[in-house]
Amino acid sequence: MLTRIPKAEIRRGMFVEAVECSAAAFGKRRFLLDSRNDYVAILESPAEFVVINTTIGSEVIHHGGKPPLTRAEKRAEAAARLTRSVRALKAELINIVVGGNLDMEQLTQVVEDIAQADDETSSLYFDITRFRKKDEALFQHSLAVGILMGKLGTALELDTETVAQLVLAGMLHDVGKLTLSKNILQKQGPLTAVERKLLRSHPQRGHYLLKRHAVIPGEVLDVCLHHHEALDGSGYPSGKSGPDIGQLVRIATVCDAFDKLTTARPGKGDRAVADATSWMFEREHLYDRKLVLRLGALIDD
Ligand SMILES: [Fe+2]
Incomplete structure (x- = not known):
């Protein structure tokens, strides 16, 4: 019997x-789904539905229930979703920089995927972003910080709209x-004074790019401009301090630093979660x- 089911x-x-x-990749191919590659390829494809033959297939959905996903399947599913999310995010970030239209639908889909991920899935997400490739590092860092900010916002019991803003x-x-x-972003040795000044201008550059898009909430603009401020006023670009730094910006500074500390980077070593949180504490x-x-309590080492 042929049955049409959502690909998930x-x-x-x-x-x-x-x-x-x-x-x-699929063409008119009919096949028994028994390889991880096929499984991931289907999840990554633009298809929404798959037609299965329950007469031939050995595993069938009975009584409306479905067999629980194994850990390996959950991991494969999270990996496929992560690949899609990074791809969508990359396309939109590049669009913002080159002055194209921002496709909020794409970004909203990623935000929803992340905000609705259960605890296990989102820690898988986090795990996977730690194995980042150099050329994708900035996009994966951005996604990881979005995930962390969303998780922290949820743990703080902020409302769903605020959690979505945090992820975005x-x-x-x-x-x-x-x-x-790239010479500045990927430079291994110390930066020159000019390079350092340029690097430290990225919050204003980002803010300038984002504020051209009316759909971006003010809270998101604020985080972009101030995510390198510090409570004692030693941060940049404004040198804001203490109570002048709002909760969403504080969440961003903590998650941004945490992701950098726990990510393996040449010359910086790989800090464990406990090391990172105690360093920040x-x-x-x-x-x-x-x-x-x-944040430390949320993440398993
Ligand atoms: Fe930054």
Whole structure:
């Protein structure tokens, strides 16, 4: 019997009659779904539905229930979603820089994917972004910060609209860096004074790019401009301090620093979650201690 199911419901052992998309990878192929590659390819495809043959397939959905995903399948699904999210984010960030139209629908989809991810899925997301490739590092950092900010906002019981703004702000906070040359962004040795000044201009550059788009909420603009401020006023670009730094910006500074500290980077080593949080906790003149503690409690090492 042929059954049409949403692609998110595919499981190993099902016999696939058709993947409803024009992707050449599937063509008119009919196959037993037993390889991870096929599973990921279907999830990554633009198809929304898959037709399965429950007469041939050994694993069938019975009584409306479905077999729970194995850990490997959950991981594969999270990896596929992450690849799609990074791709969508990359396209939109580049669009913002080159002055194209911002496709909020694309970004909203990513925000929803992240905001609705259950705890296990979002820690998988976080795990996967730690194995980032150099050329994708900025996009994956942006996504990771968006995920972290969303998780922290949820843990703080902020309303869903604010959590969505946090995810979006995390994804867009470093867009100004895309206007700087790779020589500066990927330089291994110390920066010259001029290079350092340029690098430190990325919050204003990002803010300038984002404010041209009326759909970007003010909170997101604020995070972009101030995510390098510090509680003691030693940050940039405004040197704001203490109570002048709002909660969303504080969340951003903590999540941004945390992701940088826990990501393997040449010359900087790989800090464990506990090391990162205690390093930040000891610097209460820079970071909001309460937020550091909440974030540390959220992430398993
Ligand atoms: Fe930044």
